[in-house]
Amino acid sequence: MKYKTLYIITVSILSLGILNSCTERIDIELEQEYTRLAVEGYITPGGSTFQYIHLTTTAGYFSNEAPPLVSGATVTVEDGTNIFLFDEDKNYPGYYLAPFNFEGAIEKTYQLKIDLAEEIAGEKHFEASETMPSLSADIDSTRAVYIPERGRWAIEFYGYDPPGPNFYMFNGLRNGTLLTDTVWKMTVTDDKLFDGNYVYGAYVMVLDSSELKPSDQFTLVTSSITEEYYIFIIELQTEISMNIPLFSGPPANVSTNLNKGAVGYFAAFSSDFTETIVPER
Structure with a gap:
């Protein structure tokens, strides 16, 4: 099935009272979609x-x-x-x-x-x-850091990434409740920037100020994933x-x-x- 994206934009033109705006309805015919297993x-x-x-x-x-x-x-x-x-x-x-x-x-x-x-x-x-x-990274710790100028929390990662291509997925829980409950909120990355090195405080997730409060217990879930699943998540996002x-x-x-x-x-x-x-x- 071909995926189609329909873009509809409404443009308002201000002409200092000289021109009047007008609209015209356009009917767009799309091919019949067929059902697939998801x-x-x-x-x-x-x-x-x-x-x-x-x-x-x-x-x-x-x-x-x-x-x-x-x-x-x-x-x-x-x-x-x-x-x-x-x-x-x-x-x-x-x-x-x-x-x-x-x-x-x-x-x-x-x-x-x-x-x-x-x-x-x-x-x-x-x-x-x-x-x-297998779980690639040797993880030491994680830390939540507040960024006042952005009004958001950054989640820092500390650990060693072994040599060779590795792919990671990061999810977060607040007091046991999943925060990254949609594919758009989760983070995936390769290790091209830190392959074979110690990762000192890299930002792996950014959360709104309303999503975390002082004294909350935050759990960072670090998953080792295949390259194919990494590509799937990137394409889906x-x-x-x-x-x-x-x-x-x-x-x-x-x-x-x-x-x-x-x-x-x-x-x-x-x-x-x-x-x-x-x-x-």
Whole structure:
């Protein structure tokens, strides 16, 4: 499916009372979109609570409703030795949860297999695979620093990045509640600027003053991710952001590790949790 971005701008012309403004309605015809399977999946070493597969379908460009959930599918994950069935949550249709005896392991390759109850875009079987990288950084600590001139909190990272290409994802929790609850808020980066060196207080996240208060416990979640997942996040953030310049063309389709035209990503990553107490401003 080709993604289309529609730009509509309203220009007000002030002419010192000489000219009158006028408007004209323009009807734009868009090609009929077809439905695709959308997948959001995570495998981590954190136990079944943090591991699930979320299935929906894509929605039309102008749709104001949440994407329809995909229920009744058979979802399995294989690790080369065992096959694990992810059962659908009875209270949250479309979410398929890992069994209690399943826990991700670093450097293992996981294969996701999805068999739908009904076809989507003429397909019922979809697959993806991902290898969980080991946690690369040797993390010492994190610190929250208030920036008065910006009215925001900067989160500093202290730790050693080993030589070689590494890719990181950063998320944050305030008193146990996730702050980076959308893809736009999370941070991903490569290590080109500090490869093989100690990272002394690099800003990895910036938060509004309302998001953190003195005496809060802030937890920085540092995850080692694959290069492919890093690219996916960058492309997805670009896709949902405002294009600059205004009339720039739409970005290319967001990459995926799923087959048969499905969108989304099946990710496997390991994480480290570093805590700090937010100081006074």
